Amino acid sequence: MPECQTDEIGTLRSGIEEIVQRLHPGCDDDLESLLTWLNPNEPSSNHHMRPPPLRLKDTMKLLVNQYYNGQYNSKNEFEISKGLSFDLTNLLPQFYVYQVRYHFFASFDSIKSFKDIQKLERYYDFPLKYIYLFQSNPDEWIMEKDSLRHYLINRNVEFLRNLKQRLAVLMMDDDYEVIEDILDWVNKAGGNVSSTELLMDVIFLKITKYCESHLDGVFSERFLVMKTYNKFITKYWVHITRLLACSVDDHELTNVIYSVFEKQFLRIRTKQAFEIFVANYPSSEPTILEMRKLLTNSKQLRKLIVLFLVEFEARILNPSVTTVDAFLAYVKCVKAFLTLDPSGKYLHSISSFVRSRFQERSDLVTVLLYAIMDLRSSELLEDPHVQVNAASLKALADEFKKSELAIDHDSSFTTGDRNAVADSLTVGGSLPYEEVMEQFLSWTPDSSIILPQSSVKQSPSHGLLDILLELFESKDFFISEFLKLQTKRLLSLKYYRLDKNWSNCLQILKKKLSNGTQATSIGITPSGNPSENTRSEDYSNINYIDVMLWDVKCSLELCQQMHQVSGLDPRIYPKFISYLYWNYHWDTGHSFELPQGLEQELEKYCRVYSEMRPGRALKLCRDQGVVEIELTFEDGRRESLDVTLEQYSVIQQFNADHRSPSLTAEDISAILKMDLARAKSVLRFWVEKRILLLENGYYIVQESKQSADPAVAYNVASGSGSASSLPERQDLTTDHQSQVPSILKNVWPFIQGMLMNLGSLKVEKIHSFLRATVPKELGYSAITQSHLDFYLSSLVEEERLECTSNGSYKLRN
Template identity: 25%
Template structure:
């Protein structure tokens, strides 16, 4: 019995060396197992088998497996060959497979299926722990390369049948094999690193078989490569190594491809919703390729699960759109689909809201809130932000946070109030519909309302604020997304806006007697709903003055009043109730400009008009304000082709009138004749100098230029004269005419003008339109920096230069902005 047991044991211990050999005696092995089982040594035999497998891994499998990567590990410049990896895992699967499933191990666990499965799990754990207890970085790079090419080859072969709901674009992408003139670029790239003659022979053999089948496309070996790729995954899956070895690589490949696809398909378009299409694409492409790798065993899919991949897609999309928020806001409402997609991502991706806020604030700081952007452009962006963020975040949290810097910056701009009022009352402004919206409460009423009152009829759709809202104390106008109220609350006071509207309304009427009263009355009624009737009472009186003035003026000019007979100058008069009109508009009779002495014929016409008014109103009379209003005049230089028409202020008309009496005036003499100061006169006479009508000689003497050729020369010379920021000319800067004969000086001036124009043209090309002050500040900053020999241009010099370009039809001046024609 002892002899039989020894023989049985010896036979069993020698059996592993016979695995896979043809002379393996199955009957002798079965008999030896029976003897060992009878003697109660079956468990010991099982422990011996596991120990022997462990020794075999360390002694044989490990060195042979890692030998496949030894060459590339020594030379990191060697390109990775997929076939090295295929060889390595094929050897591993074959070597371990002989131990995992053979007659000996089945005999040791006869009638113990569950125990055998557990034992095999222990063996696979040994493979995992002994073979891969330390993985070199180069090995991970190899695995990543294999799955990268595996994905490319899969796309080339299009092994997936997309369902009928998938887009044609995805089908086309999956059909794209990268072929160029019959040559598969993927195969060319992969096969360039093949150094195994066996694989080359197999490839050639495959080509011959395909040629025999009538397939002439012998340049693509993707089918063969895919076969090896699938076999490798099956081997890893059989050894329970797939997730540990390939999980990170598969997830990385999928993530990289999702990221690239999202950017490629979505980045350039805001006008289309992409999330649903991306979800369909992931199901039809990514999930099916993942199934090709992992099979149907969902337990293997941990790092590339459905939920993780969908979440990564949403994160990628949100990150891309977050970086584009400024452009999305500016392009609203065309970008509304992109905002809806991003809104969905905000609810699914934690932390995205904070990133969106930071992105918008950084973009505003870099691209909006600086001196190079006009106030009107900032307001336009502010309004676009309000509209866009209403779609993105109905709670108003993001709007309140990102717009706070805009509000603070707008407060520092002197023209903010005027720009807002102009935008609210201009017929062509996009804010007109906002002002016309039905509002049931004034701004003061909203400020005193409770949150429950604000919710009102929308209580069924009410939602709590997001958790990251914190204690913002958001304004009620933000919660309602009332654009007009938000703009007014920039200064947290309506008084400034009421005063500015009153000034703007007055200036419109004073500069344009034919202003549309009905339009202004409608604006006033809409503003009254917002601000309240008491605050706008003065504006109502101003409108009544305009209507009353038109009625009286029509009666007088129609000849109904006997005391009124025209002599030389027909007059249209605007009769104001001065106490209701804003200050600083020239309405104060004690102001210096009101002492202007008008020409006698004009005074005679004014006297006649006053008499007619007194006839209508009895005891009431008129106090005229000479500086205000406008004059339509025509200058005749002796021939029909030299007539010029102008619409100017009364003081400009009075100045040119004096040159009708004599062609040359001293500044002090002209000042006495008009009863104005020399400083005021010098500023006003510059208008006619710019037009080339009047020219200044030395000694404060001005002469009329009646020859238009000389007028053009005078305009060119005047561009070189200097003035300070207050437009007061200095005597020595007006000696230009004495030096105009220098040819070299003219060349230098022309060269400078060319440089000036080139710089200004480039500036307007990039920034579209700029104000005079902004052009001057940028020009002096970059063209005449500190330490430069160039002298900075003054306001007047630059204005003259730009006006010349306007006359040459190279620039257009509109609403205080210069732009290229």
């Protein structure tokens, strides 16, 4: 106990003892018992929250209570006694207050929660139920308690923090009675923190949690802020007004609460930007429109853009996401942000951020063109550098169209009618697809509601295609890629019918290029349109396709005339192309001999063409053309395939008429005068198709599916076909076989280093070196020479290796 307080209490105690001795001689022991029972600092001897014994009650009645229960009678001769009794009733309350203060400050640091102070106050109030210390002046004790509360709430930081947390928990549990008790206590304390502030804080917290539970994942509903606010008010408004002691018609308060709902809506939606603008678009459009009304300053929009780009980069702009899926996400992003900000100012920031990442994808132009033309999966060109998922591509194409407009594909396009006229090569008339393409390429967002004006001058509105073309380095690049794609499509075209969407897309691009400086012309940057010279050059490149289409149409007419000539095989449908306009590389290095029968028939067509077109000669494009074949097997199977001339020439060597049960890659290379690497590549194609089998280095026809070893077939399909002997294959487990591709991938650095140091090596030498140098833990002991040969052939196709004329492999320059 501090010395100053000890002196004050000691003085008070002496005064009380002196008065009692004069008033009631012989009561010293009873007085001592009473003071001990009252003292909160005597935990071992005080009241212990229990009623006093009978003798102690008599002492209280004698010294204090008789003055307040009507049993005390004043007489003249006892006036001095009355004065001493009055002093006693003043000294005893002072003594108790000093003891309470001392106990309170001694326990100050241990008061952590509201329950602690409630327990302490009950501890202080308990003796006053039995002894009337403050009967004459009740406010004295009330003010004393309030002053202690005031000090506690202002000085005990941990207590205040826990009090706020307790209020928050009670508000979440809807325990309003306890909240009222706490607020009443805070009001009586009169501290620096008002009960209204505490209550509004927990109300805002309740609104935050309420919004999170009711707004999370809900993107398709309109007026969601108003609906959520109304639900909250209906359920909690009566309790809130009672706690705040305000009117239920307090519109100023309801406006404040509604503004909190709006802020919470924006906060939650900003965190969910990716789900809104990509994952759930266009069903999330009602949410976007509501956000547009609430986003009132550029700072909020910038925060939204930053958080969106962080998520977009992590989930979309990574190598594991295919170009189709990434581009689909970006198209949704473009449409969604144009709905949010019709001015396009912030969309330009997004485009600038993602442009460099998209330019790293070599198949971006191909994906865009496929999607614009809405090609069916059967029309997808086989390109090893393009990973195309048909479902994702269809979803991307759907994003380019109005949902209420459908493309009516003519079923005759794929029926293979040999006598059909190439109507799709004409541009006359109005076609459904043309209307869709026209709307897509000229689409602009609704700008009826504009965000607050900015001092930055906005760029003119562009069509959706213009915005997407900003991803490319230049317009020339896009046009040239379209030209390449159209060329490949026409060269690989069966018969003479081209789907309408190809020709319609061409006409729309030509129209767009001819628009000059109109806003709908193709523009790469928002700053301006391309120069007139560039536009003329692009238009000239586009006109090359007109020449190609004309060649196809003329080929149809010429073919029909040739089929009238006797002696020509009517199963052949030649395509005659102009040398200067088809952007075709004649020297492809694919030199090989055709089967004799086919070679003779093609020579007949050449002679008839020279007769019909005097002065002109034909040159066969051996790497182009499609051959329809039907293969029959001993087990009764029939396989119908469309293959290249090269693939047809190879499989023809296994025809039953040739009586060649087995051939090696070297045999095929010699017979067809074909490069050995190309021969291996084509043979690998037939093995993957389960037409041929590889046994001990020899290729044979798989006459029965049941005769194929499943483990070998699996590895052949994965690019590492087995050429080991039959007993050697039986020793390999299925697990080892399934690990062959990964093992070969792991030894590639050893192969690369070997060829870098030694130049060119044959497969036998490479296999021998690898068995001697590759660590055992890589598992190369399970790899056969044929596995390695197939793997090296695949590396040749990937243009990482070259195969020399003597069958050796070397690094590609």
